Amino acid sequence: MLDFTHDTSFTLDQSDESRSTPSAEPTAASEQALLDAYSHAVIGVAERVGPAVVRVEVGANAKNPRERARQGSGSGIVISPDGLVLTNSHVVGASKQIRLRDHEGIVTDGRVLGVDPDTDLALLRADGARDLRYASLGNSKSLRRGQLVVAIGNPLGFESTVTAGVVSALGRSIRSVTGRTIEDVIQTDAALNPGNSGGPLVSSAAEVIGINTAIISGAQGICFAVASNTAQFVLSEIIRHGYVRRAYIGVSGQTAPVPRRHAVVAGVENKMGALLTGIEPDGPAAQAGLLPGDVAIRLDGMDINGVDDLIRTLDRERIDRTIEMDVLRMGRLRTIDIHPVERKPSAR
The missing domain is CATH 2.40.10.10 (Trypsin-like serine proteases)
Known part of the structure; x- marks a missing residue:
């Protein structure tokens, strides 16, 4: 009986060992399959969009x-x-x-x-070119953090230079050369260099979801692309008007918190607003009676939760229309009529 028990125990141990040993093999195979899938995705994008x-x-x-x-x-x-x-x-x-x-x-x-x-x-x-290879603009709003992206450029004549990475962050804001904030910027860790500026940031579906625009000097792996939805808006405006039409009211400002007690007294839910720090003389804002220190919280029915919301809301639809701006002044809600005009195109 003792020998039988011992043999049975030995048999069970061997059985357990035989079951556990092969388990490492599928893991290695799975990792290789994932790497192959990643490589095939990048290769497919490069072959479709590179030309x-x-x-x-x-x-x-x-x-x-x-x-x-x-x-x-x-x-x-x-x-x-x-x-x-x-x-x-x-x-x-x-x-x-x-x-x-x-x-x-x-x-x-x-x-x-x-x-x-x-x-x-x-x-x-x-000029004079027809039937070129081209790529389609995708919907940048469908992007998710961690999603695979591929940056393709033609730097210094090395055509279809490809780097791959992931979407690190969405909805970033960076400052343009004119000082205006570029909204809805995509942050990626796909390596870029100056020669890649203007090239596409592409999804695994081979759709252009951004235009590579900036690299932070000294910050390895932090690069930015203008979202494709912004690019779609800009190109449609240029095709129609030759430039992008925007409304102008003549203010400078910054994002600032709305004190809770002021929000309660005014009956608003904004936690943040656009604090007006400067009013240009004879501009639409000055003519409407806006003052430095006013906090804009709504414009033409749209909530303003910061200066970026204010800039974004001042689009071509608000040009030459009298619209309402709700501001907090000394903690009290005021509604002011303002008449935005067309902003002069930026000098090239």
Whole structure:
């Protein structure tokens, strides 16, 4: 009996060991499958979108190659078969001499249809080009943190340079060269370099969900892209008007908290608002009677929870209309009629 029990125990131990030993093999296989899936996703995106990425050469008519290099270059993405190209406004600058070099090395002249320094975007057209490889703009609102993204550029003539990463954060704000805040910016850890500026940030579905625009110097792995929904709005405005139409009221401000006691007395739910720190003389705000220290909490029925909301609400739909602005002044709610005018386009 003792021997039988011992043998049975030994048999069970062997059985347990045989069951546990192979379990490591599926784990390794699963990890390899995941890596393969990741690689295939990046490869698929690069093959589908890479041919639509062009190198944007600015001041390209200069005879000296070194002079051309000093004048600047970047990347762009063809978004229609008739040659519409999105890039950064800081890549284009004030130049009207543009050349576009595609993935096959074919060069064509380009012309600037319009620039919007406030969002660091520019729309170009490749002259005389038809049936180009192009990519589609996706819906950046569908993005999620941690989602795989691929940045593609054409830096220094190295076509279809590809880096991959994830969406690190959504809804970021960065300052444009004009001082205006660029809203709804995508933060990614996909490595970029200056030559990638203007190139596309692409989802695993091969849709352009951003235009690469900025790198924080000295902060490794922090890069930004203007969301595709912003780009869609900008290009539609440029096609219709040649520039982006925005409303203007002549104020400067900052985001500030609304004291709880003021919110209770005024009967509002805002925790934050846009504190007006400056009023331009003879501007729409001054004519309406707005004062420094007023806190805007609503404009034309839209809640204002900060200066960025105020800037965003002042779009083309509010131009030359008398609208209501609710402000807190000395803790009391006031409704003021204001008449925004069209903002002058930013100088190129």
